[in-house]
Amino acid sequence: MKISTKINLLTTAWMIGILIVANIVIFVSFMKFTVSMEEIVLVQRAKDIIDELNTYGTQSNTRDILKDNLTSHTLIRMIRPDGSIEEQVTNDRHLTGLKGKFSKKPQVEQRVIRIRQGEKQVLIVRRPIIINKNVVGTIEISERLLGLELRKDMLIFILTITTILAGLLALLGGRWLANTIMRPIAEMIGTMEKIERSGVPQKIAIPADKKDELQKMAATFNRMIERLQTNMEKQKQFISDASHELKTPLTIIKSYASLLRRRGTSNKEIADEAITAIDSEASRIQKMTDTLLALATLENEVVLEKNVIDLAKLSMEMVRNFTNVYKREITLKVSDPPVIFEADEEKIKQLLIIFLDNALKYSANKIEMEVEKNENSIRIVIKDYGIGIPAHELANIFERFYRVDKARSRSTGGTGLGLSIAQSIVKLHKGEINVTSTEGKGTTVELRFPL
Incomplete structure (x- = not known):
């Protein structure tokens, strides 16, 4: 019924x-x-x-x-x-x-x-x-x-007649009321059926003069459609970007493989060059695939493996490792150690690696890092004095495959996925990221986690 x-x-x-x-x-x-x-x-x-x-x-x-x-x-x-x-x-x-x-x-x-x-x-x-x-x-x-x-x-006659008339009027009024209530729902069902047939999200027209529960339901439906459209656009963009990123190394691999097929391995210099290039691009594809899998895992992850960690000790260890490997100056300032809080230690390590690695790639000067704890939150600041980020690019830096310096992307070895992973890790810990930058002067990344 x-x-x-x-x-x-x-x-x-x-x-x-x-x-x-x-x-x-x-x-x-x-x-x-x-x-x-x-x-x-x-x-x-x-x-x-x-x-x-x-x-x-x-x-x-x-x-x-x-x-x-x-x-x-x-x-x-x-x-x-x-x-x-x-x-x-x-x-x-x-x-x-x-x-x-x-x-x-x-x-x-x-x-x-x-x-x-x-x-x-x-x-x-x-x-x-x-x-x-x-x-x-x-x-x-x-x-x-x-x-x-x-x-x-x-x-009795009058009451009977009036009851019958009132019943008929109630029937007509109930039909009108039902049609009035069901009209927006019928429109919503029609829109859903159109979406089902065409696969294209559509919104419901909402009269401006109505402010009731049905209007709220229609507005909620429209917001859901907006989110679906946004996600679909992001998905299309992701597929396009991933295809583009994979196309370059695959083209190089195919070119060198064709070169080896034509020339063979008689020319040792060409063979070594081809093998090196194929190995490099294959490693690049593997790295990109591993990064994509890590990102997908983070987005689907709900429960973290939280433990009580000392962020001051962890930061000192990370700074020492980076200093030894890259032979660069990285200063660390910790206010009132130890800095104890509950988090997933491996993911916090990955987060620090991403931001320290970016700071080292895009800066030739020293890197400053600060860890601070107050009553309500923990604050981590990583500051470099490198090339900086243009103001109009800041809103896009957390998008997948997005690179500010596209000319240097291959030389620095980045995939454009690091900041997306960092954002996912911070969201899982219910934290916030704030990035400020001045082009030519450097970038400051501020991370905040609630206690």
């Missing part, structure tokens, strides 16, 4: 249920109010009859007094204490079948009699006749509630 049909049926059923409950309350209240009004009238008439009998009544004119107080479809009786009827007058023969009852206290009773036309409501009022503080009889008035029956039938 469609959601729109469910909404339509549920709203209609709910509305009809409310109307039925309201109709029952109205009907019961009307019946009680009407019977109460009739009761007040009959009680007053019984009092008037008793007063008239006490004032003017004699044995000869009692019947006349009772007749004078008859109304339509009424029976009036005087009942002795022994239950016998002293006097009785009526203009409705159907009421004579009701048994009289002597009562020392005022009573009101509602009965039902059956006649050819069906069941009829009868209201009975009894009032004691008191003389010299003694109850000498009872006045009993029985009256058919013809007005009540007529009004009851009319009320």
Whole structure:
């Protein structure tokens, strides 16, 4: 069953249920109010009859007094204490079948009699006749509630008609409401189906005047589509960049392999040159593949192998190794060692290697490194005085295969993936990277990790 049909049926059923409950309350209240009004009238008439009998009544004119107080479809009786009827007058023969009852206290009773036309409501009022503080009889008035029956039938008819009309209106209103609610969802489904058929992400048009949950859902869908489009563009760019990066070494390998096939190995100088070039480019491809696999692993990694490490000790070890290998000046400043925090030691090493290696590649002067710890975070700063990065290039340096100095890329041996790996490592540790640079003066990298 469609959601729109469910909404339509549920709203209609709910509305009809409310109307039925309201109709029952109205009907019961009307019946009680009407019977109460009739009761007040009959009680007053019984009092008037008793007063008239006490004032003017004699044995000869009692019947006349009772007749004078008859109304339509009424029976009036005087009942002795022994239950016998002293006097009785009526203009409705159907009421004579009701048994009289002597009562020392005022009573009101509602009965039902059956006649050819069906069941009829009868209201009975009894009032004691008191003389010299003694109850000498009872006045009993029985009256058919013809007005009540007529009004009851009319009320039932009106309530039935209004309930049916309200149900039809609720059905139409529920359909309109369901269509109003489902329209944005239907548009979203249509857009999804178009995306499924074409494979091209599309956004949903959002009316500017609507500010509801459906608008929020559509906006969320559009943001998801934007992210998908961005990821697709990045994927296309990555494939293009990776193909370009692999094309160069493969072309070189193929060229030298063709040279060896033509010339053979008779010319030792050419053979050595070809073998060296093929080995170099093969190593380059292997290095690039290993780097890509490392990057993919980092992006899919959720749980780190964290241990408590001393960052000051680790930094000293890294600086000592780089100094011994590259014979370059690297200064390290540590504020208040040891600097203890919880992290994945191997990935922090890889992070430091990436930034120290970049600093050494693009700077001929000394490298400065600082490790600092405060109450909330750990700060690592690596500063070089090399060629720097142009301001307009800073926003792109963490993209895969992106190189600022493309002319020197092959001489420095970089793949353009180091900073992407570094960014992934920092994100896994919930840290931040801030790079500032001035072209021709150097670059400063600031890493912050929360404690």
